[in-house]
Amino acid sequence: MSGSRPALATTLGAIVGADHVLTATAACAAYLVDERGLYDGRALAVVRPADCAETAAVVTACAAAGVGMVAQGGNTGYCGGATPGAGGGDEVVISLERLDRVRDLDRAGATITVEAGVTLAAVQAAAEAAGLLFPLAMGSQASCRIGGNLSTNAGGLAVLRYGMARDLTLGLEVVLPDGRVLDLLRALRKDNTGYDLKQLFIGAEGTLGIITAATLKLYPRPTQQLTLLATVGSPARALDLLGTLRAAVGDAVTSFEYLATDALARLEEAFPDALWPRPRAPCVLAECSGFGDDDTPLLTAVSAALDDLGLADVDLARSEQQRRTLWRMREQVPAAERHLGGSVKHDVTLPLAGLPEFLDHARDAVLARWPGSRLSVYGHFGDGNVHFNVLAPADHDPAAFRREHAAAITALVHDLAEAARGSFSAEHGIGQLKRHDLEHYRRGTEIELMRTLKRALDPRGLMNPGKLC
């Protein structure tokens, strides 16, 4: 731990209690490294306020001292957004983990109001206890926290039906960079009163203020779930399946995940003994959900859609355990990459119709320039979002390969995505990792407007310095 601002540490201790101002190296360690181990930051202290009032007082004190602040939720982000800079160690990490209360659940209005530090899994559980559904879902849900989900505008596994974190948000409570509290915590589905200010803070990655609470939409809890793994053979056939399924059962298609042959190969290399199905050609993990006691109509419609396309190689989950096995297979792809030494990761999104061509071009281009490199291509295909990840050839040192080639591989993949009117960041955000890309691909009016907003809300640049724009 570096930096010597004992006066600020004492002030912060007076606000949150000395036990919640961490300065010892060991106590701070977990807050200073990001999920992927790409960034190793330094900080003056890690502060853990207990509520909105304490958070506001902490921000006021840091602003008075001219000290940069890094909000942190579950620290599961993929772009280093929650990690302080590696420089002078003169930033304060503000962990929201103690803001962990469910403030209100309104069954009739189907809304829940939670503090920023409630984990995503706990929001889901609170909704379930009331017989409702909070549909945001992702592999990190046991650890990531709702403030982090909103600040990254997280996507995940059910975007196709329910949208991203932004679409699930009705109201926010935010501490502004000067310590004022902006109370936008309204549970209204209609509210046309000027600019929709809450939208500014969603996806802002802690650069405009600190979210301390949110009012979120809940949904009826489906009573039927139909999960299947279908071997489709190609991305174009995956698109056909998506269209046919949606024509047959509409919005009941909740998740539509794609695994290319190379992602299946990485699973096989990393987990040869795993007890999940072993398709050898590109496949889709799709989940449809519905209501009522009788799931025969849903099953019949989905079966007819599969027949229409002549898809015979289909595993249909017949029990909750089988369903979990299929999902486990999909969710273990990132673990497989880690197991094999890590990958150069990409989180691109394309207009759906352009996805098959992009995948072909990107695969050909990467393999031509880095022969022997191993791909791992999978993702939330129904949203146009794929993770196009590149691993070192089997006989290369993975870390050395990444050090030497990551920048060029990423430029190639991002160039192709942007050229096809896609985006280099679908759901993981910018953080530290993709700042250069933001500057490169969003030049001109778009980035200038972002910077104008940043200057207007945070003129001294104290909120999450060195992140986003």
Ligand SMILES: Cc1cc2nc3c(=O)[nH]c(=O)nc-3n(C[C@H](O)[C@H](O)[C@H](O)COP(=O)(O)OP(=O)(O)OC[C@H]3O[C@@H](n4cnc5c(N)ncnc54)[C@H](O)[C@@H]3O)c2cc1C
């Ligand atoms: C196994 C795994 C699977 C994942 N799957 C998905 C997926 O399917 N979809 C997806 O979108 N992401 C996914 N992620 C990435 C990550 O979980 C999400 O980005 C998540 O939303 C981050 O939440 P967090 O609480 O961990 O935020 P953190 O990592 O703590 O912070 C992320 C950013 O938000 C800011 N921030 C955090 N809390 C606040 C706050 N209260 N106010 C203001 N700013 C704040 C931070 O400063 C930082 O810039 C996955 C990660 C893992 C490890």
